[in-house]
Amino acid sequence: MDFLNILTLALGEMISPTTITFVLCAIGLSVHFGFTGLLNFGQAAFAAVGAYGMAIGIITFHLPLLLAVLMGLVASALFALVLGIPTLRLRADYLAIVTIATSEVFRYFMTTIGFASVTGGSNGLSQFGKEFWAMNPIPEGDYNLGFVSYRSDQLYVLAVGWGTIILGALVLRLLMRSPWGRVLKGIREDEDAVRSLGKNVFAYKLQALMVGGMFASIGGMIFVLNLSNVQPQTWTTNFTFTIWSVLLLGGAATILGPIAGGMIFLGLISLTQGIMGGLVEMGWLPFLTQPDVAQIRFILIGLSLMLLVIFRPQGLFGNKKELQFNG
Amino acid sequence: MSYLLRAQISRYGRIAAVLAVFVAIFMGPAANAATPDPGAPNGSALLIKGTVKNEKKPVEGVEFHVTGNGVDEKVLSGADGKWVLEVANKGIYKVEINLKTLPKGVGLRDATANIREANLTITNTAAVLFPLGKDTRVVQPLGDQVLVRLFAGLNLGLLLAIAAIGISLIFGTTGLNNFAHGEMVTFGAMFTWLFHAELKMPLLIAAALTIILSAGFGWLQDAALWKQLRRRRLGLNQMMIVSIGLSIVLRQVYILAFDGDTKVLSSEYQTVNIGPITTTTSSIWSMVISVLTLGFVAWFLTRTRIGKAARAVSDNSSLAAATGINVERIIRIVWVMAGALTGLAGILYGLQFQANYLLGAQILLLLFASVTLGGLGTALGATVGAIIIGFVVELSALIIPIDLKYAASLIILIVVLLVRPQGVLGKKQRIG
Numbered sequence: 001m002d003f004l005n006i007l008t009l010a011l012g013e014m015i016s017p018t019t020i021t022f023v024l025c026a027i028g029l030s031v032h033f034g035f036t037g038l039l040n041f042g043q044a045a046f047a048a049v050g051a052y053g054m055a056i057g058i059i060t061f062h063l064p065l066l067l068a069v070l071m072g073l074v075a076s077a078l079f080a081l082v083l084g085i086p087t088l089r090l091r092a093d094y095l096a097i098v099t100i101a102t103s104e105v106f107r108y109f110m111t112t113i114g115f116a117s118v119t120g121g122s123n124g125l126s127q128f129g130k131e132f133w134a135m136n137p138i139p140e141g142d143y144n145l146g147f148v149s150y151r152s153d154q155l156y157v158l159a160v161g162w163g164t165i166i167l168g169a170l171v172l173r174l175l176m177r178s179p180w181g182r183v184l185k186g187i188r189e190d191e192d193a194v195r196s197l198g199k200n201v202f203a204y205k206l207q208a209l210m211v212g213g214m215f216a217s218i219g220g221m222i223f224v225l226n227l228s229n230v231q232p233q234t235w236t237t238n239f240t241f242t243i244w245s246v247l248l249l250g251g252a253a254t255i256l257g258p259i260a261g262g263m264i265f266l267g268l269i270s271l272t273q274g275i276m277g278g279l280v281e282m283g284w285l286p287f288l289t290q291p292d293v294a295q296i297r298f299i300l301i302g303l304s305l306m307l308l309v310i311f312r313p314q315g316l317f318g319n320k321k322e323l324q325f326n327g
Numbered sequence: 328m329s330y331l332l333r334a335q336i337s338r339y340g341r342i343a344a345v346l347a348v349f350v351a352i353f354m355g356p357a358a359n360a361a362t363p364d365p366g367a368p369n370g371s372a373l374l375i376k377g378t379v380k381n382e383k384k385p386v387e388g389v390e391f392h393v394t395g396n397g398v399d400e401k402v403l404s405g406a407d408g409k410w411v412l413e414v415a416n417k418g419i420y421k422v423e424i425n426l427k428t429l430p431k432g433v434g435l436r437d438a439t440a441n442i443r444e445a446n447l448t449i450t451n452t453a454a455v456l457f458p459l460g461k462d463t464r465v466v467q468p469l470g471d472q473v474l475v476r477l478f479a480g481l482n483l484g485l486l487l488a489i490a491a492i493g494i495s496l497i498f499g500t501t502g503l504n505n506f507a508h509g510e511m512v513t514f515g516a517m518f519t520w521l522f523h524a525e526l527k528m529p530l531l532i533a534a535a536l537t538i539i540l541s542a543g544f545g546w547l548q549d550a551a552l553w554k555q556l557r558r559r560r561l562g563l564n565q566m567m568i569v570s571i572g573l574s575i576v577l578r579q580v581y582i583l584a585f586d587g588d589t590k591v592l593s594s595e596y597q598t599v600n601i602g603p604i605t606t607t608t609s610s611i612w613s614m615v616i617s618v619l620t621l622g623f624v625a626w627f628l629t630r631t632r633i634g635k636a637a638r639a640v641s642d643n644s645s646l647a648a649a650t651g652i653n654v655e656r657i658i659r660i661v662w663v664m665a666g667a668l669t670g671l672a673g674i675l676y677g678l679q680f681q682a683n684y685l686l687g688a689q690i691l692l693l694l695f696a697s698v699t700l701g702g703l704g705t706a707l708g709a710t711v712g713a714i715i716i717g718f719v720v721e722l723s724a725l726i727i728p729i730d731l732k733y734a735a736s737l738i739i740l741i742v743v744l745l746v747r748p749q750g751v752l753g754k755k756q757r758i759g
Contacts, residue, residue, distance in 0.1 A: 039564060041571075086745045092564055093504050097695050098744055101737040104692060108734040114727075122395045122421050231396070233419050237688075241571055248568075288583075291450070295579045302575030309568045310561065 006274030012148060013270035014263040017226040020161030021047070022266065024219030026247040026258035027168055031212035034252035034322075035176060036205060037188035039096040042083070043216050043243050045103030048235035049079045050217020051224040052110060052119065058128040060118055065131040069221060076217035079106075080210040088205045100237060110232040124231035132225050157226045164222065165259060168215055173255050175211070184208055185253075185322075216243075238298060245301050248308045251318025260317060265304070269297050374452040375420060375445040376411040379404045381433050381459040390428040391455075393445070395420035403428075420445040422455045429459070436460035436596070436607070437680070442730060446683070450587050456681070460598055460605070471603035476721045478604045482679070484717020485617035487690065488710040490672035491697040492624055493545075493665030495709035498698065499641030500654075500661050501553065502563045507574035508694060509687025511666060513581060515541050515673025516682035520590040530593065534674050538667050545666020548573075549659055574688065581684040592677040613675040620671060621710055624664075628706055637661055641705075693720070693733065696740035702749055 013019060025043055032040040053075035057068030087098045110119045119125065138152040138159075150158070175181050183204050186194040195201050224230040250261020277293045279285050314320040375393055379386040385408025392401050396418040404410040414420065423442045426434065435441060436458040445453035494508050515537055522533035552573070556566055596607045628634040639647040640657045648654045676686065693716055701712025716736050723735035 086741065090744060090748060093567060094699075094744060094748065096564070096567060097504065097692075097699065098741055101692050101695070101740050105734045105737045105741075108731055108737075112728050112730045114731065122419070123397060123399070126397075231418075238575065241575060244568070244571075292583055295582055299576050299579045302572040302577075302579070305572030305575070306569045307572075309565045309572070310556065310559070313565060 002278070006271065006278060008148065009274055010267045010271035014267040015158060015162065016266070017157050017161055017222060019262050019266045020158070020165060021219040021223040022243055022246050023165055023259050023262035024161075024168060024222065025216040025243045026250070026262055027165070027172060027255075028212035028215030028219070029243055029247050030252060030254070030258050031172070031175075031184075031208055031215065033247065034254070034257075034318075035181065035188060036184045036208040036212075037092075038088070038205060038209065039092045040099050040209070040212070041096045041237070041240055041244075042099030042101075042103035044235040044237065044239035045099075045106045046076055046079065046213040046216035047220030047223065047239070048103075048106060048110065048230075048232075049076045049220070050214075051220035051230045051235075052125075053217070054221050055125045055128045055224060055230050056118060058131070059125055065135070068128075069218075072217050072221055073214050076213045077210045080213040081206065084206045084209045088202060088209070100240070103235070103237070103240065107232055107235055110235075119232070120230075122232060124229055126229035128230075129225055129228040133228075157222070161222050161226075164218060168218070169255050169259065172215075176255070180204075180207075188253075238301070241305060242301050245304050245308070247315075248313070249304065249315050251315035253319065253322040254315075254317050257315055257317045261315065264316070269300050272296060272300060372451070373414050373417065373447050374411055375414060375422065375447065375455060376409065376452060377404075377422075377455045377457070379408045379410070379457065379459065381430070385409075386430060386433070386459065388428060390425035392423040392425060393420050394423070401425075414447065417447050419448060420453075424457045433459055436598075440729075446587060446589075446685075448587070452588075454588060456589075456591065458596075460596075472725060473722070474602065475604050476725060477718065478601075478606065480718035480721035481714065482606075482610055482614055482717070483720060484714035485614055485621070486672050486676050487693055487697050487717055488713035489617055489620055489675075490669045490690070491694045491701075491709040491713045492621075492706050493669040494694055495698045495701070495706050496637065496641075496661045497665050499705070500637060500644070500658050501557070503553065503570065504563075504567045504695075506567065506570040506691065507548075507577060508665075508669060509689070509691035510574050510577040510581070511541065511544065511669040511687065512673040512676065512690060513578075513682070513684060513687035514544055515670030516592065516677030516686055517581060517585050517590070517673075517684075518670075519674045519677055520592045520682060521585070524590065524592055530678075534671075537674055538670050541670020541673075542663045542667040544670070545662040545664070546659065548666070549662035553662070554655065554659075574691075578684055578688060585684065587684055589681045589683040590677070591681055592674075607679070609678050613679055616671075616675065620668065624668070624706065633657070633660055689733075692740070693736055696736050696743075699740055700743050 025047055028046065029040060029043050032038045032043075050072040053072030054068045057063040057071035058065065061068075061071070063071060083099065083102055087095050090098065109115065111122050113121050115121070116123075133153060133156075136153060136156040138156050140152050142149050142151060143155055176184070183194060183199055186197075186199075187201055187204055191201055194204075220235075223234075246262045246265050247258055248261075249265050250257030250259070273293055273296055276285070276288070276296055277290060280288050280290060280293055308315065314323050377391070379389045385404075385406065387404055387406050387408065389404045389410070390401055391404070391410055391412075393399075393412050393414070396414070396416045398414050398416075398420065400412060402410050402412045421442055422445050424435070426441060440457070443455050443457065445455045447453050490508070490512055493511070494505060497503055497505050497508075518537040518540055519533050522528045522536055523530050526533075528536070552569070553566070556569065561569070593609070596609055599606055599608055599611060626634075628638055636647065636652045636657050637660070639650070639652060640654050644654050647657075673682070673686070676682070676690075694713075697713035697716045698709045699712070700715055701708025701710065716739070719736050719739050720732050724732045727735060
């Protein structure tokens, strides 16, 4: 077993495009759940709406990249409206079931042959990334960052992704320190108290859903730009609950929580998988095969969800007082 | 390398591809040769295959259309009825059987299922089987089609009802929305497959053993997990997230224990014709058993002391405790019952259709739709809701594409929450 290799893989995973995606989605979920107390179990759908919105904008409407990104964000805001208007008045557990159902319905609609001319059906869409890759300012070649080396296009994706995360975290910090953010926290703590101050709680919740959804949409866009294709089966409930694990590990009502949570969680998964894979290769785990090791990822996601919620719901960096599951 | 970077990647393949990319970046071509390509472990190819048989005789020249992950290919079955297609990438593929290439008078046993999924995310081969039988799809008058759908809907609805009563009882007595309930359905199907198809036990013994195990599984979940969490006074929404974590873990355990392929629980079937409806004896037995079970549950809840106590706990657990009912004991009994009922639903579902590790996860939202439609926490409501959902799923296939039929019932769920969130038979106080 090559420990150095496994360690480098895990370190690489900590900043990989996948991690960037989950961090952005978790920042969005932090607006929903951490700051406003909304149990949104359909975050994958927000990421998917952004990804499909952008891809369809480029392929079907021949929009330039920036306009297509805008279209993805508008689609995401509209999706939040459609989802939120009927459901935000419901009790928390109903909201959870409806959001998970909506995200599955959206996935069915993206998969069906009926709309395949626009969505690509189960094949998904590809060939929308040309403009994104053409905008790469980094000259061709290999770049050595310490012990890790990246090609110029990989470095480009990482720079765009982490730049977006830093920008997003700053925006979130400003938002949450603004009067608007304080109202959201008030809603999380006591909805009726905020209502008695004359605030329109429903409108604030809807705005929170839109803002958080847009973060997830940007995450989804980066995910599909990196792969140069978008497929319906990416956006399953497992995608959503990976985001939840990331958020709960980092700490729900924090700004750095989702970022640290994503890096640690996905790094740890990669590390565990690498070590397990190595052990299987050496024949130390005779009851497992290499494909089984890929499943370890989901066992870890499930177990960490359970253990975090039971033993440390505030996560690594959160404040227990700021956690409101029953909003 | 950019091929690997931008390869078609599915949800499960994502990590494999990221690994492959980084291995290649860090170690160069030498390491790439030493590390087996995670896309095709052990160097073996990825195959989608199947066998077409009609009345135990192979059928030649049936066309299958495989799409997904950039693949769009057609393949014909050979003289032995076998067909196979090699694909390059892991992922989920759609396989459509071309009904026009079937011999005259031969159709699919389940006429609505002309598109099936081949799941190559975990295993290297996926068998896609289209059980053939008498052609039921020959132009039927609309009235007959509706009858056929109503029958199928009733069948599905009764199955959902048995499983939904479990969710409803658990929600009623403990307030928990159990997202791991679908995995109990899978449990029933998988163990029946193990006992009946693998260990060749007679079906009744296999089913009885499975139901006992399922009841034990329900007991174990409550004793090992939920009781402890209630003792810690964990909030209900936190418990809901715990149940989601549990369902993800259980699904992976099923893959490790039973592999990810689709199981055929029983290959024996006899067709029966009732007017325009062509069905199988196992479907009819399943419906009879479902009705008897539902009748038993209704009798149990309304006529026995324990059943009445369970309803009292559902209504108001503090009041029930004050009148001397041992609430924890009732909750334990409810979990055991829910385990047994849901396991039975899994057996009946698996015998009529097929089963894989995702079976429960696929019908979980239908179960939630059923209990919400009927009114959360009422057993009768869950039954009514489940039967309505069964009809909606099957009848909707008359108007909308088949691959959207589950979406229809989820849309119903959303609409119900809009219009009457307490459900058809629920009490108004339950909305929040």
